[in-house]
Amino acid sequence: MKSLRIFLVLDLMFSRRSQAFITIKCFEILDNLSSNDGIDFCIDEEGEQLELGNIIANLIAPQKLPNSAHYFRKPALCAHLSICKFETGLVKKAVLAANVVSLILPLLEDSDSEIKETAIILLFLFSQYEPERFVEYLLWLRRLKALVGFLGMTKIMLYKWLLLVLANLSEIRTKTHYAIIDFGWP
16 A cells, blocks of 8 residues: 555656646655655565666756756755665665766755755765765866855754765865865865
């Protein structure tokens, strides 16, 4: 029965005919389900794991749209974070296949602080999956500048996530550290 409900939520969420408020509610339901059960709920009638790549790609799609409103983008990003918090090979594979890092990094420049915060937490998770690729994207001038700009913020949890992102890059630290020094990080 639970798998039937998730099919309904996913179908409504990915349907082009769904109105925005229905899609937003589906994002919120997916966020709540994955916060409680991880990805255990993503199974079909036979108990087989659903294709997470499609789910992750569709959750990230609103972030690509320049005219997508905050009230639409934030729930999708939160649902994505809830799924990605669980360390599994399936999530890692889906994130790598969907090339999500390149879509999340530009969110550091978003005008909404909640979206920026969620993006930093996601970046921490992604920096564990593919640090080399992550540094490639990060070393683009504006993105690293945006990331370093967070160091001046007073939110201690945000600061913690940012430091964890940078710590995950220790193997590739020379390039990253020189770039950060160039931006004036103490």
